[in-house]
Amino acid sequence: MNPKTQGLSLLVGAALLALAGAASAQTVRIANQGDALSLDPHSLNESLQLSVDSNAYEALVGWNKKLEMEPRLATSWKQTSPTVWRFELRKGVQFYDGTPFTADDVVFTMGRIMADGSDMKSYGTDVKETRKIDDHTIEIETKSPQPILPQILSQVYIMSKKWCEANDAVKPVDRRKGVENTASFKTNGTGPYHVRERQPGVRTVFVRNPRYWGKIEGNAQEVIFTPIANPATRVAALLSGEIDVMEPVPVQDIARVNANAGTRVIAGPELRTIFLGMDQKRDELQFSSVKGKNPFKDVRVRKAFYQAIDIEGIKKTVMRGQSRPTALMVGPGINGWTEAQDKRFPYDVAAAKKLLVEAGYPDGFEVTMNCPNDRYVNDGQICQTVAANLSKIGVKINLQAETKGTYFPKILRRDTSFYLLGWTPSTYDAHNVLNAIMHCPDDKTGAGQFNLGSYCNPKLDELTAKIGAETDQAKRNAMIKEAFQMHIDDVGHLPLHQQMLAWGVSKKVDLVQLADNYMPFKWITIKP
Incomplete structure (x- = not known):
């Protein structure tokens, strides 16, 4: 065994031993293939991190078990004018350290998400000003009418102004630069759980927050979250009873987990869309054999890549049927999706080769993915299969696959030519993906923050602004359809599929699976 493999085995073994030793009737042990990269809720707009952090931090509004909007730190909200929303804040709420929650914390948080290093700027794109009216009332003024502002704010977790100032955490950690601060490793939220122990990459231990203002329906007193990267090790830990919940279950192991006497798989559709992006900004494509120009600036090259990908083959062989191929950047369940538009360009290697010839690349080219x-x-495996597909049209892919801990900082710096990403619209509305993924990148407003290949169509941006301000639902959906068609015609990104959720769960555990793949600990119950 080489030293690296030995070290990984020891790490996983130590984590499983710790889990086994901590087992009790009201301890829930959860394993995931990766870790939350930070406890700072504004440092990375990634659903696993936001899911984990949401157990300690809360937003003004949230989502119930049916993904319907409900009050959280705000008890009510209303538009007092086309561009002003007023939020009445919950009284009697305390942060974990005992500091009262007030309007000052909301004003501070709305400024923090727009600070340097924040990965949540796209949530404040349309905000002009956040004003304190009194200790438990705030107003948010937008630059134009914003009918879905409450939905947008559901991902903006409120932090304590006093605690952040005292702990040198006024600005979020910057995942692009590897900068950390106290908020990276400690929590001080208003949520139902608090982090007692944080060992990045090893385990994070949550305990109930005795100051929590709301109801905790489940009985978990302690939750131990452990990253176990190896799928076989993760499955074995579930089957042996060393962990109680795991996700994702490898598609090839679903039948095995269901056949085991003490476990089951909870499966369902997920709102996340997996897609490929390409650098369309640089005049010369880096990490490529092409010199002096950028082939991805040519729509024919982008379409050639699209038509060379055998998406049904990926569904059958890689995903074992647990995916839904898509032509759109959103799927069913997101407002703005229509079946009529969700028709992919056909898989056609000959057509793809012809497009490359027309674009001036008859022999293809080499590029890093x-x-x-x-x-x-x-x-x-998806990326390996895409690379094999593209080889059929003469494109040589140098695949660089790595843990998300190093992957995300790299692509968030736009230090990439060709990449894979997944996106779940947190508002369950198409405007989210239009603004965050398909908008021309604008560092000042945060629009296009996750458009990492810098696709840009100013006409689509104009339409996105109109969609954000339109209150007539029929007109709004018609504009969304028009915007999506622009993106389809431009081949702005290469949509692949919506993946299916598969959680492995002990039969002693009851929990709620949400289509956004969040896992609230407050709804988990474990039986002795």
Whole structure:
């Protein structure tokens, strides 16, 4: 055994031993293929991190078990004018350290998400000003009418102004630069759980917050979250009873987990869309054999890549049927999706070769592809299959697959030519993906913050602004359809599929699976 493998085995073994030793009737042990990269809720707009952090931190509004909006730190909200929303804040709420929650914390948080290093700027794109009216009332003024502002704010977790100032955490950690601060490792939220212990990459231990203002329906007193990257080790830990919950279950192991006497798989559709992005900004494509120009600036090259990908083959062989191929950047369950538009360009190798010839690349070219191998379902295998598909049209892919801990900082710096990403619209509305993924990048407003290949169509941006301000639902959906068609015609990104959720769960555990892949600990019950 080489030293690296030995070290990984020892790390996983130590984590499983700790889990086994901590087992009790009201301890829930959860394993995931990756870790939350930070406890700072504004440092990375990634659903696993936001899911984990949401157990300690809360937003003004949230989502119930049916994904319907409900009050959290705000008890009510209303528009007092086309561009002003007023929020009445919950009284009697305390942060974990005992500091009262007030309007000052909301004003501070809305400024923090727009600070340097924040990965949440796209949530404040349309905000002009956040004003304190009194200790338990705030107003948010937007630059134009914003009918879905409460939905947008559901991902903006409120932090204590006093605690952040005292702990040198006024600004979020910057994942692009590897900068850390106290908020990276400690929590001080208003949520139902608090982090007692944090060992990045090893385990994070949550305990109930005795100051929590709301009801905790489950009985978990302690939750131990452990990253176990190796799928076989993760499954074995579930089957042996060393852990109680795991996700994702490898598609090839679903039948095995269901056949085991003490475990089951909870499966369902996920709102996340997996897609490929390409650098369309640089005049010369880096990490490529092409010199002096950028082939991805040519729509014919982008379409050639699209038509060379055998998406049904990926569904059958890589995903074992647990995916839904898509032509859109959103799927069913997101407002703005229509079945009529969700028709992919046909898989056609001959047509793809012809497009490359027309674009001036008859022999193809070489380019590096960046991919995570521990973030999405079978992400590494997907990228391997895409590389094999593209080889059929003369494109040589140098695949760089790595853990998300190093992957995300790299692509967030736009230090990539070709990459894989997944996106779940947190508002369950198409405007979210239009603004964050398809908008021309604007560092000042935060629009296009996750458009990492810098696709840009100013007409689509104009339409996105109109969609954000339109209150007539029929007109709004018609504009969304028009915007999506622009993106389809431009081949702005290469949509692949919506993956299916598969959680492995002990039969002693009851929990709620949400289509956004969040896992609230307050709804978990474990039987002796």
